[in-house]
Amino acid sequence: MISKFSRKIYHVVSFTTLLTAIGIVFGSPVDLKAASSDIVFTATLDKTEYTGEEPVNLVFVLENKGKSSVYVNKRFYFGSQEAPRNQKEVYVTITAPSGEKLPYKSPYETGYPKTDYFTLLEPNQEVKADYPRNLRGNFEFKEEGTYTVTAVYQNTFGRELGLDVFQGKLTAEPVKFAIKKAGNG
Numbered sequence: 001m002i003s004k005f006s007r008k009i010y011h012v013v014s015f016t017t018l019l020t021a022i023g024i025v026f027g028s029p030v031d032l033k034a035a036s037s038d039i040v041f042t043a044t045l046d047k048t049e050y051t052g053e054e055p056v057n058l059v060f061v062l063e064n065k066g067k068s069s070v071y072v073n074k075r076f077y078f079g080s081q082e083a084p085r086n087q088k089e090v091y092v093t094i095t096a097p098s099g100e101k102l103p104y105k106s107p108y109e110t111g112y113p114k115t116d117y118f119t120l121l122e123p124n125q126e127v128k129a130d131y132p133r134n135l136r137g138n139f140e141f142k143e144e145g146t147y148t149v150t151a152v153y154q155n156t157f158g159r160e161l162g163l164d165v166f167q168g169k170l171t172a173e174p175v176k177f178a179i180k181k182a183g184n185g
Contacts, residue, residue, distance in 0.1 A: 038066025039121075041170035043092075043151035046132065049178045056141070056177065057132035060090055060151065062170075064121040071165040073155040075117040076129040078138070080104035085156045089113075092152075094135070097145025104138055113157050118165060141179045150174045 039062060046057045060076045079088025087109055094102040119127055141147065151172040158165025 038064060038068070039070065039072070039166055039168065039170060040065055041151070041153040041172050043149065043172040043175060045149070045175050045177050047177065049180060050141075051180045053136065055132075056135040058092070058135055058149065058151065058175075059132045060129040060153070060172075061126050062121065062153065063126035064123055067123050069120050069122050071118055071158060071163050072121045072127060073113055073117055073157055073165060074119050074127045074129070075113045076133075076153075077110050077113070078133050079110070080107045080138075081152075083107055085154065089155045089157070090151055090153050092133075092135070092138075093150045094139050095148040096141075097143045097147065102139045102141075102147075105140065106138055112160065115161055118158055118161070118163055144179055144181055146176050146178050148174050148176050 042061045042063070044059050044061070046059070047054075050056050062072050062074070064070060073089055075089060077089040079091055081088075081091040081093055081104065083091070087107075092104075096102055121127055135141075135149070153170040153172070155165060155167055158167070
């Protein structure tokens with residue numbers, strides 16, 4: 001005679017097996033293991049030349065070029081390269097005309113992202129930052145000339161919410177802009 005406990009285990013195992021079989025036959029609608037090469041991170045500037053104290057606005061975008069959906073963190077929290085991984089989702093390095101790397105100013109700690117910052121990025125879809133990041137708030141541009149900006153996306157959040165979120169490291173193609181003194185048309 002089979003005990004009640006054994007029958008419960010039998011039913012749980014049977015149900016789990018059935019769900020697994022359904023997943024294998026019909027496929028999962030979300031392949032949460034999207035390759036890094038399927039997700040593309042870009043950083044673009046609103047202009048290529050700035051004067052005076054004009055904002056130098058940088059916009060972040062993640063695009064899914066793969067065939068599977070993947071969860072991503074669209075908060076794009078902007079921090080220092082030297083900050084711990086859990087204190088940034090994006091960091092930017094800027095090289096001055098002299099070749100020197102500009103120091104990041106004004107770092108601050110962030111908390112965990114809200115749940116609504118995580119979104120399912122379908123194939124051929126993109127998600128854009130809610131607002132541009134003014135680089136002048138975190139870097140000083142003292143020299144005239146051409147600066148090179150490289151942005152890196154490196155999310156570490158989402159697992160604590162039970163989401164299997166993309167957590168690879170993506171580097172955007174560098175972008176360049178010039179700083180001109182006001183009146184140097």
